[in-house]
Amino acid sequence: MVGASALIAIDWGTSRARAYWLDAHGQVQHEKSAPLGVLSVPPGGFAAALAELLAGGPGDRAPMLACGMVGSRQGWIEAPYRECPADADAIASALSPVPGTRLAIVPGLICRDSDGAPDVMRGEETQVLGALEAGAHAATARVVVLPGTHSKWTVVREERIETFATFLTGEMYAVLREHSILGRLASAGDDPVALEAGVRRSLATNAELSHDLFSARTFALTGELAPGAVGDYLSGLLLGAELAAGRRWLHRQRALGESVLLIGDPELCERYRRGFAIAGLEATVGSPHAAARGLWRLARCARIVDPVLP
Amino acid sequence: MVGASALIAIDWGTSRARAYWLDAHGQVQHEKSAPLGVLSVPPGGFAAALAELLAGGPGDRAPMLACGMVGSRQGWIEAPYRECPADADAIASALSPVPGTRLAIVPGLICRDSDGAPDVMRGEETQVLGALEAGAHAATARVVVLPGTHSKWTVVREERIETFATFLTGEMYAVLREHSILGRLASAGDDPVALEAGVRRSLATNAELSHDLFSARTFALTGELAPGAVGDYLSGLLLGAELAAGRRWLHRQRALGESVLLIGDPELCERYRRGFAIAGLEATVGSPHAAARGLWRLARCARIVDPVLP
Numbered sequence: 001m002v003g004a005s006a007l008i009a010i011d012w013g014t015s016r017a018r019a020y021w022l023d024a025h026g027q028v029q030h031e032k033s034a035p036l037g038v039l040s041v042p043p044g045g046f047a048a049a050l051a052e053l054l055a056g057g058p059g060d061r062a063p064m065l066a067c068g069m070v071g072s073r074q075g076w077i078e079a080p081y082r083e084c085p086a087d088a089d090a091i092a093s094a095l096s097p098v099p100g101t102r103l104a105i106v107p108g109l110i111c112r113d114s115d116g117a118p119d120v121m122r123g124e125e126t127q128v129l130g131a132l133e134a135g136a137h138a139a140t141a142r143v144v145v146l147p148g149t150h151s152k153w154t155v156v157r158e159e160r161i162e163t164f165a166t167f168l169t170g171e172m173y174a175v176l177r178e179h180s181i182l183g184r185l186a187s188a189g190d191d192p193v194a195l196e197a198g199v200r201r202s203l204a205t206n207a208e209l210s211h212d213l214f215s216a217r218t219f220a221l222t223g224e225l226a227p228g229a230v231g232d233y234l235s236g237l238l239l240g241a242e243l244a245a246g247r248r249w250l251h252r253q254r255a256l257g258e259s260v261l262l263i264g265d266p267e268l269c270e271r272y273r274r275g276f277a278i279a280g281l282e283a284t285v286g287s288p289h290a291a292a293r294g295l296w297r298l299a300r301c302a303r304i305v306d307p308v309l310p
Numbered sequence: 311m312v313g314a315s316a317l318i319a320i321d322w323g324t325s326r327a328r329a330y331w332l333d334a335h336g337q338v339q340h341e342k343s344a345p346l347g348v349l350s351v352p353p354g355g356f357a358a359a360l361a362e363l364l365a366g367g368p369g370d371r372a373p374m375l376a377c378g379m380v381g382s383r384q385g386w387i388e389a390p391y392r393e394c395p396a397d398a399d400a401i402a403s404a405l406s407p408v409p410g411t412r413l414a415i416v417p418g419l420i421c422r423d424s425d426g427a428p429d430v431m432r433g434e435e436t437q438v439l440g441a442l443e444a445g446a447h448a449a450t451a452r453v454v455v456l457p458g459t460h461s462k463w464t465v466v467r468e469e470r471i472e473t474f475a476t477f478l479t480g481e482m483y484a485v486l487r488e489h490s491i492l493g494r495l496a497s498a499g500d501d502p503v504a505l506e507a508g509v510r511r512s513l514a515t516n517a518e519l520s521h522d523l524f525s526a527r528t529f530a531l532t533g534e535l536a537p538g539a540v541g542d543y544l545s546g547l548l549l550g551a552e553l554a555a556g557r558r559w560l561h562r563q564r565a566l567g568e569s570v571l572l573i574g575d576p577e578l579c580e581r582y583r584r585g586f587a588i589a590g591l592e593a594t595v596g597s598p599h600a601a602a603r604g605l606w607r608l609a610r611c612a613r614i615v616d617p618v619l620p
Contacts, residue, residue: 073531110532115511115514115515117511117522117525117528117529118525118528118529118531118532118534119524119525119528120528120531150524165521166521166524167520167521167524168490168492168520168521168523168524169520171490171491172486172490172520172523175485175486175489175490176482176485178489179485179488179489180478180481180482180485181481182478201425201427204425205425206516207517207518207519207520208517208551208554208555208558208559209517209519209520209551210477210478210479210482210517210519210548210551210552210555211475211476211477211478211555211559212427213478213482214429214460214476214477214478215427215428215429218427218428218429218430219427219428221383221428221430222420222428224428238520241518241519241520242520244518245518245520245521248518249518249521
């Protein structure tokens with residue numbers, strides 16, 4: 001049995017929701033994950049979804065803080081984007097309380113790239129704050145990369161999330177593998193050599209993706225790529241394209257050479273770590289629960305929990 | 311009524327088959343198109359599909375020549391790829407007769423790019439030969455671009471198809487529009503300004519597609535792109551990426567600056583012509599029936615029809 005929680009932290013994304021019951025030291029007492037993502041909740045159904053998510057948990061009356069797509073236009077209430085750069089205090093000062101509940105929602109972040117296009121994130125800002133301890137590395141730039149359906153590359157300077165860039169790597173892989181001719185010759189398999197070949201090709205060609213992708217078909221046609229290797233080669237091409245473009249982006253942000261921290265699914269992070277090594281970039285994989293730790297940090301800044309607790 | 315045909319020319323692709331009855335001067339007397347593409351023909355069903363395609367036509371006993379995916383591993387019989395460079399005589403010497411019929415199939419072409427990846431085409435080689443008159447421009451390089459699901463860029467020198475490159479532009483557009491988050495905010499519309507904005511962005515960023523594509527979502531999120539403009543902006547990003555990579559490819563082939571001939575669907579060719587103009591490249595749209603004229607040219611080289619005819 002656990003004592004009363006100080007905070008229920010919720011990482012509420014597109015396809016899943018994860019609740020963490022945190023004690024007065026911010027430690028995870030209990031956690032629960034459910035396929036209650038924003039896309040599966042019907043209009044008006046968020047209160048019921050939250051009750052379902054918390055059912056069976058410690059059942060106390062702690063304050064709740066959520067991050068992720070639950071704060072989007074398709075979510076419970078819209079928590080408007082905050083402009084970058086933003087630090088934990090700036091984000092904590094812009095929480096959106098959900099009327100009639102003990103829940104508040106963390107805003108997403110918006111920035112503009114050098115060509116004027118907007119970029120957005122929701123949930124990753126909280127993971128970044130959780131992955132980087134408050135006060136540590138304050139003087140130097142940190143690069144945090146969050147692999148996923150939409151990979152995010154962020155630059156943190158003086159504890160502020162300065163800017164970031166999104167890469168559609170995961171989503172492109174999924175739709176091309178499932179719906180394009182490139183998946184037709186592929187079968188299930190795990191082939192690190194093919195992955196590396198794909199990464200190297202994209203790095204060498206500087207990621208001319210719309211041409212390079214066709215080689216996932218032609219190498220299969222000529223028999224140079226076994227059916228079980230096609231998927232990893234395709235994944236490598238897309239990862240290499242992200243690395244080629246991301247490396248240039250880091251250079252433009254004067255952050256190339258800073259060590260990279262990878263956070264997210266451990267297997268995917270390890271795949272990215274290998275990719276970064278091929279590209280000549282050092283990357284380490286961060287510890288899990290970044291969202292829970294980020295929500296704890298924001299809750300203390302916002303005085304939802306006692307800020308003088310350890 | 312038409313007289314006996316000298317040749318029945320068939321452009322037999324993945325989704326459609328088109329038959330052209332040609333007179334002794336190579337002129338189209340009659341044509342017919344049917345949704346009898348290779349993917350819709352069951353194993354062993356090609357003879358029946360051919361009979362269905364020709365039913366209702368002039369009904370003579372002319373020789374037949376087909377190009378396209380009908381000669382692939384998934385087609386009627388496999389007509390093995392010919393290596394590039396290849397001229398009309400080389401291709402005509404490698405036709406694959408279909409046993410028990412009056413039909414022969416044109417081989418596809420294979421080449422290697424500078425990074426060693428194979429590239430292939432089936433059907434486009436015939437269109438290129440049909441689009442470029444025999445004997446004309448023999449001394450100079452010609453660039454022929456065939457927009458489509460898989461766009462092909464070809465360089466022709468001294469009447470030989472020297473090399474080519476494939477871009478998955480059309481297929482990427484289709485799968486991203488239909489199956490990714492990028493299509494979710496899009497509605498039907500025709501917006502040449504959004505198309506141009508997409509092309510210009512990809513040309514400016516040098517086509518960092520996996521990042522740039524996300525702007526089709528974020529511009530829609532911020533309201534800077536109307537729902538009816540999202541599709542054309544996405545199309546422009548992908549066209550711009552093809553133009554950026556294609557321009558570099560032409561440079562490597564020492565063919566940048568040669569005028570570009572576009573052949574294929576007239577509306578798509580016009581879209582590409584505008585894209586080429588934005589990229590500072592001159593392109594003209596070729597006349598239709600390139601496949602029929604290419605098959606006629608190959609049939610004469612192969613002496614399937616009398617080579618001394620005009």
